[in-house]
Amino acid sequence: MRPADEKTFVSNEEHKSRIGLVLVAVAATLLFASLGQTIVTTAMPTMVAELGGVDHITWIITAFLLASTIGAPISGKLGDLFGRKIVIQGGILVFVLGAAICGFAQSMEMLIAGRAVQGLGGGGLIVVSMAVVADVLPPRERGKAQGLLGAVFGVSTVIGPLIGGFLVEALSWHWIFFVNFPVGLLAFVVLGFALETPVRESRAKLDFAGAGLLATVLSVAVLGSNLGGTVLPWDSPAFLGLVALGVAAGAGFVIAERRAEEPILPLGLFRNNTFLVVNAVGFMVGVAMFGTITFIPLYLQVVQGVSPAVSGLFLTPMMAGLIASSTAAGQIMGRTGRYKIMPTLSTGLLAAAMLSLSTLSEGSPLWLVAVSMVCVGLGLGPVFSIGVAAIQNAVPRHMLGVGTASANMFRLIGGSIGTAAFGALFGSGLATNLGGALPDDASLSSISAATLAALPPEAQQEVTHGFSMALHPIFWTAAGVAVIACLVSLALRELPLEQGPAKA
Structure with a gap:
């Protein structure tokens, strides 16, 4: 090998090694942030028992969700202005600060405040991590990486509650937050070596308003x-x-x-076909996904009589399907350069899965639930991986952070609005179906497996039937939303995926 060729070979190998290190660090950071969303779920009853404030328990999740939704677009824009490295390291520090507040919390109010700080950092970490992929990989290769990052989300959803439950039983609920300290420090240091610090030629003007x-x-x-x-x-x-x-x-x-000279969310993006279509589909998919996650465990516990732990495990098939389809879609995108048809097919499958869930009753076999959940995951995965990569391919380089953040932002908003709307629909259905089925001292809002077991057999059958019937309109609606998402995805204009870097 000639000296010049040897130098080029070493340079290419070093470049590949650096990219590999970046992607590993990004995946670890994403896992670190996404676990913050799920690790608290199994610890919430213990937290409430120690701190009180059961009427504020939902805010442990809502505060994180709200702050994440706000932090995502702002962090995305800051990454575009100042580089991903300083923003992602700052996000780690904010996330760990929030974890410290939660870990040392002596009241429910302090815990909720800490969760808000955690969410602000976590929302930024998620979107900036995804934007880093676009900085180091050409458009054709991003689908594979985004598919793997989608798999990280799926893994965190499954293992988060398991880790949280283990830490609560082995140590205390405080440790689900303290465990973030060494992981955050390691991620901070590795990213310091892996990412480059860009040099700006002019001073950035922040859009505070x-x-x-x-x-x-x-x-x-x-x-x-x-x-x-x-x-x-x-x-x-x-x-x-x-x-x-x-x-x-x-x-x-x-x-x-x-x-604004540097708008936090440039309005011109809403004239971009890919940005508009992908985020509209993402919003609707968020509605269907969060609705499923919320109500399937409820159905399993009350109607099927399974334990809370087992009902949580039924989300595993969904995540397995999500990981498989997200990874496969990224591989197909990387090999063929084509991606338009995949969100259309996957949202069509999602609609079919929702229709399958709408048939569930007190006599439905559990294997049908598992198969339907696998199909839900298969329908979700390509939207996650393809959507982010398509947006990154369609926006200029200086808007990569904002464009990436938008995908997460619209999906979270869809999930929040969808969960609330489905909750209202479910409450209305319960009131209609169980009007006279419960004793005078029982409340519709307090139905559980325990209260159901205390009823006479005839009343139990009537309640389980009415409960499952109240769920049907939720999944009919989710199926309709998925069909609309499928039709909207047809409007997506497929852009060529280049092998070179993103356009300036």
């Missing part, structure tokens, strides 16, 4: 969907005031973005 108004709009969307019809009646002054605030903030956001 746009960031604040966008945060307000997203907060109203998440809070309104979670509080409306439950804590706040639809026609209450407080809820109407919240809606008015959201509308005013939305109008102000549009005005601010038109005037």
